[in-house]
Amino acid sequence: MRSWSARRLWLVCLLLVGASCARVPRPAVTRPQDALVALQDTAKLVDDGGVASLRVALGESLIWLRTRPVDHRFVYGPREVTAGELVAALERLRDRLTDGLSSQDVSTAVLAEFDLLESAGGEDGTVLFTGYYEPVLDGSMTRSEEYSIPVLSAPDDLIEVPLEPFAERFASEKVFGRLEGKRLVPYWNRSAIRGGKLGQRKLELAWVRDPVALFFMEVQGSGTLRLVDGTERRVGYAASNGRPYRSIGSLLIQEGAIPKEQMSMQALRAWLAANPTQRDRVLDHNESYVFFRFLPGAAVGSLGREVTPGRSIATDARLFPKGGLAFIQTDHPVKMADGSVQWKPLARFMFNQDTGGAIRGAGRVDVFWGRGPEAELAAGMMKQKGRLFFLVPKPRAVVAVP
Structure with a gap:
């Protein structure tokens, strides 16, 4: 452990967190089950992405989950499942995701193996979606x-x-x-x-x-x-x-440099380019x-596995199950042929494969978009409200052995 002793590490951490190691319940991150009954209609979970990318992202989560002890427990609000149960459910889903499935078929395959839980969201009960990309x-x-x-x-x-x-x-x-x-x-x-x-x-x-x-x-x-x-x-x-x-964006909004409704990564870049004498002060904020x-290959997330454009999300690692399957409903920007930008619905199964310093609480999600102009556009402009669902493996009956 670098140059210091294990005893010194223990003493430092003891001062930081206190001597008590009692089990403390984690904050609830899902709504009660009875609020989810109306959401079991698969038409509300129609995926707008392709099966191939979903299988790729699923495979990356499986590789990481298989490194966990089989009895490691993942918390889904009111539910807990083991790593073994999650791996088994994802393997069964992978087998169902064959080429040529329609969006409706994909939803049906998912809900055959998983139950739906909705994020409780932030203080106002909503979820804010932003984006990130590979510059x-x-x-x-x-x-x-x-x-x-x-x-x-x-x-x-x-x-x-x-x-x-x-x-x-x-x-x-x-x-x-x-x-x-x-x-x-x-x-x-x-x-x-x-x-x-x-x-x-x-x-x-x-x-x-x-x-x-x-x-x-x-x-x-x-x-x-x-x-x-x-x-x-x-x-x-x-x-x-x-x-x-x-956030330097929040700083410039507070200072009146950029109106809140106009704030984006593109607006920040333009302001910093136009105000070079203020650059270091603002960045140091x-x-x-x-x-x-x-990196030897593609971009990796907090699991140490490659993240998949349009299929990987970053959430608060303290609250949501790492590697877990999720579903999001929000909007994303699309550049049209005439150069204008229009907002289109985004409804897609995702995998929780990353986290970030600005992604805190049950009301924040960051969507990974990959690289290129379209990815930069989405990452720079997305700050949309929406809904976040996590899918927890269905309980499976235990057959008694005579």
Whole structure:
């Protein structure tokens, strides 16, 4: 565990979470069953995606779930299921998802194996959907006058402390910091890191020319570097400094720089480009900083598995079952032939395969869209209300052995 002893880790965590490890019920994340009766009509769950992509996402969840102990329990609001039960149900669903199924057939196949539970949503009972994507940045493996902004790997003095072993109420919670003597203190914030606090440690994976593009790649969690020789290198999340995520969009709305109804990633980029003297101040408002690593293949989520465009979502890992099957109903932007943008319904089965610093509570979902202009459009503009459902395996009768 890096350079410090297990005893020192225990003492730090004891101070952070207290000595009590009593079982504390998790917050309910679903509505009562009796509120779901009218939702069992499969016509309300018609999937607008293709079977092939659904099978791909299902396969990634299965690979991860099979690494869990078979008796590991996943909480679905009022229900709990084991990893073994979830794997078995998904395997049966995979066998049902054959080529050529209609959208209605897909829904029928899902509801043959799963019951439906709806997210309780946020404080107002609604769910806010946003999007994220895989950006492409111009980069170089060597520093130059043009490429002078470093893409950093994780420093070796960054300490990650999972809190769940010390108190169940801190499930999926972590603390990040660094040692000052025998004390664990918060890690350096964005301003300090940008100012060169880590500059002598040779952490640079590559160099880019646009600090704003790098900032948004941090927000997305992964991206592709298009190098000067024409090749590409994918990078993904390695760690963060543990500082809380703070929205620069909210800051500029509060300051009156961008009206709330006009806020989008595209609007943020335009404002920062038009106000270069304000750039560092605004970016440093978000003290969170993401470190990267090179990826051997496609973008991966918090499960360490590849995320599937249009089939993977990020939710609050403290509340919703990792790798679980979900269904969403919301809207997404579509660019028309004449260049205009129209909002179209989005109704689709998804897999819970990622999380994020800004995705907190039962009322937040982030949809992964992949890469390219359409993905960037959806990620930049989506901030739509909608409904989130999780599908829990149906209880199966236990046959008594004579």
